[in-house]
Amino acid sequence: MSVKEEIHAQIAGALKGAKFPIGTPEKLLSAFPDGANTRCKAGNVDITAGEAGKLLKASDFPFKSARQVADVIVQRAGL
Numbered sequence: 180m181s182v183k184e185e186i187h188a189q190i191a192g193a194l195k196g197a198k199f200p201i202g203t204p205e206k207l208l209s210a211f212p213d214g215a216n217t218r219c220k221a222g223n224v225d226i227t228a229g230e231a232g233k234l235l236k237a238s239d240f241p242f243k244s245a246r247q248v249a250d251v252i253v254q255r256a257g258l
Contacts, residue, residue, distance in 0.1 A: 182223075185221035186219050186221050187249045188249075189221070190231070191246050191248070192245075193211050193212055193217055194210055194249075198210075199241075200243050202240050202241040204232055204240070207232065207242065213228075214228065214229075224258065234251070234256060
């Protein structure tokens with residue numbers, strides 16, 4: 180599995196129990212198990228949910244699924 184695929188899987192997995200749609204950045208961060216401190220690591224990539232949240236734009240919301248959140252974050256992170 181590539182670093183991109185691993186980070187994607189970790190983000191989607193962390194949001195597995197979240198209730199969608201999620202309409203605000205604050206609600207998205209609170210949906211992660213450890214909030215903004217939730218950490219995803221793979222290869223030389225180590226990112227927290229708080230850091231990943233800075234890659235999102237207001238126009239990205241509402242998110243309809245964990246997969247959609249993961250898709251946007253890995254794309255914007257350039258993974």
